[in-house]
Amino acid sequence: xxxxEARPRRRQARGxxxxxxxxxxxxxxFAEQGxxxxxxxAIAAAAGISPGSLYQFFRSKEAVAQALADRFTAQMRxxxxxxFAPADLAARDLDDLxxxxxxxxxxxxxxNPGFKALFARPDMPPGLATAAGPIQSALLGRVExxxxxxxxxxxxxxxxxxxxVLVQIFxxxxxxxVAAAEExxxxxxxxxxxxxxxxxxxxxx
Amino acid sequence: xxxxEARPRRRQARGxxxxxxxxxxxxxxFAEQGxxxxxxxAIAAAAGISPGSLYQFFRSKEAVAQALADRFTAQMRxxxxxxFAPADLAARDLDDLxxxxxxxxxxxxxxNPGFKALFARPDMPPGLATAAGPIQSALLGRVExxxxxxxxxxxxxxxxxxxxVLVQIFxxxxxxxVAAAEExxxxxxxxxxxxxxxxxxxxxx
Amino acid sequence: xxxxEARPRRRQARGxxxxxxxxxxxxxxFAEQGxxxxxxxAIAAAAGISPGSLYQFFRSKEAVAQALADRFTAQMRxxxxxxFAPADLAARDLDDLxxxxxxxxxxxxxxNPGFKALFARPDMPPGLATAAGPIQSALLGRVExxxxxxxxxxxxxxxxxxxxVLVQIFxxxxxxxVAAAEExxxxxxxxxxxxxxxxxxxxxx
Amino acid sequence: xxxxEARPRRRQARGxxxxxxxxxxxxxxFAEQGxxxxxxxAIAAAAGISPGSLYQFFRSKEAVAQALADRFTAQMRxxxxxxFAPADLAARDLDDLxxxxxxxxxxxxxxNPGFKALFARPDMPPGLATAAGPIQSALLGRVExxxxxxxxxxxxxxxxxxxxVLVQIFxxxxxxxVAAAEExxxxxxxxxxxxxxxxxxxxxx
DNA sequence: CATGAATGAGGGTTCATTCAT
DNA sequence: GATGAATGAACCCTCATTCAT
Numbered sequence: 001x002x003x004x005e006a007r008p009r010r011r012q013a014r015g016x017x018x019x020x021x022x023x024x025x026x027x028x029x030f031a032e033q034g035x036x037x038x039x040x041x042a043i044a045a046a047a048g049i050s051p052g053s054l055y056q057f058f059r060s061k062e063a064v065a066q067a068l069a070d071r072f073t074a075q076m077r078x079x080x081x082x083x084f085a086p087a088d089l090a091a092r093d094l095d096d097l098x099x100x101x102x103x104x105x106x107x108x109x110x111x112n113p114g115f116k117a118l119f120a121r122p123d124m125p126p127g128l129a130t131a132a133g134p135i136q137s138a139l140l141g142r143v144e145x146x147x148x149x150x151x152x153x154x155x156x157x158x159x160x161x162x163x164x165v166l167v168q169i170f171x172x173x174x175x176x177x178v179a180a181a182e183e184x185x186x187x188x189x190x191x192x193x194x195x196x197x198x199x200x201x202x203x204x205x
Numbered sequence: 206x207x208x209x210e211a212r213p214r215r216r217q218a219r220g221x222x223x224x225x226x227x228x229x230x231x232x233x234x235f236a237e238q239g240x241x242x243x244x245x246x247a248i249a250a251a252a253g254i255s256p257g258s259l260y261q262f263f264r265s266k267e268a269v270a271q272a273l274a275d276r277f278t279a280q281m282r283x284x285x286x287x288x289f290a291p292a293d294l295a296a297r298d299l300d301d302l303x304x305x306x307x308x309x310x311x312x313x314x315x316x317n318p319g320f321k322a323l324f325a326r327p328d329m330p331p332g333l334a335t336a337a338g339p340i341q342s343a344l345l346g347r348v349e350x351x352x353x354x355x356x357x358x359x360x361x362x363x364x365x366x367x368x369x370v371l372v373q374i375f376x377x378x379x380x381x382x383v384a385a386a387e388e389x390x391x392x393x394x395x396x397x398x399x400x401x402x403x404x405x406x407x408x409x410x
Numbered sequence: 411x412x413x414x415e416a417r418p419r420r421r422q423a424r425g426x427x428x429x430x431x432x433x434x435x436x437x438x439x440f441a442e443q444g445x446x447x448x449x450x451x452a453i454a455a456a457a458g459i460s461p462g463s464l465y466q467f468f469r470s471k472e473a474v475a476q477a478l479a480d481r482f483t484a485q486m487r488x489x490x491x492x493x494f495a496p497a498d499l500a501a502r503d504l505d506d507l508x509x510x511x512x513x514x515x516x517x518x519x520x521x522n523p524g525f526k527a528l529f530a531r532p533d534m535p536p537g538l539a540t541a542a543g544p545i546q547s548a549l550l551g552r553v554e555x556x557x558x559x560x561x562x563x564x565x566x567x568x569x570x571x572x573x574x575v576l577v578q579i580f581x582x583x584x585x586x587x588v589a590a591a592e593e594x595x596x597x598x599x600x601x602x603x604x605x606x607x608x609x610x611x612x613x614x615x
Numbered sequence: 616x617x618x619x620e621a622r623p624r625r626r627q628a629r630g631x632x633x634x635x636x637x638x639x640x641x642x643x644x645f646a647e648q649g650x651x652x653x654x655x656x657a658i659a660a661a662a663g664i665s666p667g668s669l670y671q672f673f674r675s676k677e678a679v680a681q682a683l684a685d686r687f688t689a690q691m692r693x694x695x696x697x698x699f700a701p702a703d704l705a706a707r708d709l710d711d712l713x714x715x716x717x718x719x720x721x722x723x724x725x726x727n728p729g730f731k732a733l734f735a736r737p738d739m740p741p742g743l744a745t746a747a748g749p750i751q752s753a754l755l756g757r758v759e760x761x762x763x764x765x766x767x768x769x770x771x772x773x774x775x776x777x778x779x780v781l782v783q784i785f786x787x788x789x790x791x792x793v794a795a796a797e798e799x800x801x802x803x804x805x806x807x808x809x810x811x812x813x814x815x816x817x818x819x820x
Numbered sequence: 821c822a823t824g825a826a827t828g829a830g831g832g833t834t835c836a837t838t839c840a841t
Numbered sequence: 842g843a844t845g846a847a848t849g850a851a852c853c854c855t856c857a858t859t860c861a862t
Contacts, residue, residue, distance in 0.1 A: 173373060463843055
């Protein structure tokens with residue numbers, strides 16, 4: 001009786017594990033080669049499966065990238081969903097606030113080097129640029145929320161622009177942080193935070 | 206009699222013009238499609254020549270990109286070689302200094318949208334990352350020179366790192382400036398300068 | 411005790427039912443897609459089984475088509491085996507004779523649209539042309555038998571040829587009859603019979 | 616001076632010859648293997664060119680078949696465009712009329728065995744069924760024109776149906792004629808004409 | 821030198837068939 | 842027996858590069 005439920009579930013579980021393995025492989029290959037140069041055969045080989053098997057899980061190369069994007073999005077949301085508790089926003093010291101926002105994001109990017117490697121690339125199919133959208137807009141929204149509290153004098157459009165600038169800085173400097181040797185990383189993060197603080201300080205208060 | 210000397214010269218001249226035309230076409234196509242998706246046939250077609258002719262001027266697709274990179278480097282040097290006249294460095298007001306460095310660079314990037322479009326792409330063959338090297342290191346060197354005068358307290362390694370951070374900020378924000386609508390561009394440049402000043406001010410003096 | 415005999419038999423019976431279901435599904439898919447475009451997965455799906463199970467009953471895709479052909483042959487034999495009772499041949503009016511031959515064949519084809527759909531296709535593997543052979547030669551034999559009685563003046567080779575022509579006409583026009591809307595079908599059958607009569611009449615008697 | 620015109624023309628000429636060679640090869644391979652089983656590599660090999668070259672002339676496999684269809688259409692039109700001179704229709708003896716219509720069509724089909732082989736196949740992409748359309752409808756139109764004169768008592772819809780039946784008979788029997796050994800062919804054609812006459816005679820007059 | 825047809829390796833994808841569960 | 846994931850050869854097509862004209 002339980003087997004009737006368990007069997008499909010085990011199958012599904014195995015399938016999901018395989019999908020996850022494929023995405024791991026894809027993340028690595030995409031990160032190393034870029035979207036265009038990555039071949040589906042290379043992904044399959046990296047995942048230890050045959051070319052045909054890849055297509056039992058993903059409709060196309062683009063679908064692999066899409067799924068990878070979705071997984072990154074979900075993982076990132078999980079990683080620091082509560083970091084922006086609104087209560088804290090007003091009271092905290094600026095440096096502390098920056099730490100609270102930046103540190104988990106940096107940690108995520110360090111843990112997932114494929115992330116930037118995939119989305120920083122403008123050679124992606126147009127559909128996938130959109131895939132990165134949710135990630136960005138979530139981040140943008142949070143930064144805007146912070147600015148609303150910390151820099152109330154900004155007009156709405158100034159706030160939007162400033163948020164965009166902050167996110168841009170972060171995204172520009174992240175690859176360097178990720179690529180840095182273990183012992184250099186903290187220093188790089190410090191610089192990133194300096195830049196952010198330098199831009200934020202005049203607006204704060 | 207003179208023709209024996211003039212002909213080769215004219216040929217060379219015509220050849221150089223052709224090469225330049227090809228690079229113009231290549232810049233446009235690379236900018237629009239990215240390195241990998243750009244086909245040599247597309248470049249040839251955009252240049253109004255046959256695929257075969259392209260290979261009379263360039264050994265390979267990569268060589269076209271390489272030459273384009275070299276031309277950008279040269280153009281950029283020409284564009285603002287004297288901007289950093291060392292005499293000025295100490296005396297000038299920080300904002301003024303930033304203007305003097307940033308404005309020509311922005312102007313160049315706006316005038317050559319293919320530039321960033323080409324080098325911002327991590328899908329380039331490894332050899333070409335190096336191609337962008339000269340440009341970067343020239344810029345880095347100048348920024349370091351500025352820091353040497355304006356932030357004499359920095360250690361050598363701090364100076365190097367700070368210069369890198371400044372260049373990174375600039376490169377990250379340039380695409381947005383270039384892509385911005387005409388009437389938005391100045392506002393974007395202002396933000397860029399704010400970021401640079403925010404990071405530089407604490408070091409200055 | 412009886413189970414030791416009954417089980418295998420039930421198994422066999424179930425197996426035959428499964429095979430029949432698979433052939434039903436195959437007939438439908440072949441009819442709709444043609445032999446080449448039909449995938450074994452599609453047949454399996456249409457039969458409500460897994461791809462692997464299909465191969466427990468049939469050695470290959472071609473074997474499925476082969477078995478389908480065999481079943482069609484048998485079904486057709488069953489359908490009108492007695493239609494050509496030799497006693498009738500001489501006495502009957504020509505129109506009546508044609509009705510007796512054509513009507514059951516048309517009925518069979520209407521009831522089994524996959525039949526023509528499968529064998530009318532020259533994209534079948536060469537081995538399968540032979541599969542249709544028994545059907546054809548049975549039909550040919552009967553038509554020849556009719557001609558032997560009704561057109562005794564024909565030489566043996568003329569008789570063979572004429573029989574072939576008649577079968578050919580029938581096979582050419584059947585798809586149209588099958589494809590015709592319900593209310594048009596009778597009119598199409600009338601035309602078919604006109605053609606057959608027009609060819610037969612001069613030979614008759 | 617003339618070279619400026621001649622060069623492109625010679626190029627075009629060579630290109631057209633190549634296209635024609637490819638279509639010849641395609642006709643042979645399609646005829647032997649059917650549309651689906653025919654590989655573009657096989658066509659290229661049969662034409663003595665590389666796979667890539669095929670695609671310099673045709674966008675896709677389907678485009679090859681399309682072009683082949685178009686060429687057949689044109690050739691057939693050329694082959695017997697004047698056969699139906701309306702003046703003759705009323706006066707001629709029925710056998711003579713049939714000869715005039717059938718003979719050139721048979722000759723064309725014998726000369727182009729790929730023709731039927733390609734269009735008789737229902738495994739063609741839907742778009743190409745249409746490609747055969749012009750051929751069929753031209754033929755249908757002509758037969759209808761004949762019937763209008765020779766069988767004036769038929770209603771419009773009867774005329775259409777009869778024309779269709781006649782064309783169907785012709786198309787069904789042509790493959791046999793084409794496939795027949797040289798010395799058997801005339802006998803096969805005779806049978807074909809007998810069938811047509813047997814159907815037409817009752818309508819005629 | 822210019823041309824553009826020719827090349828052919830390789831890419832994404834499909835599908836008949838097999839095999840571990 | 843049944844399942845469905847796994848396989849891998851083969852397909853259609855692309856494109857950087859070469860070569861005859």
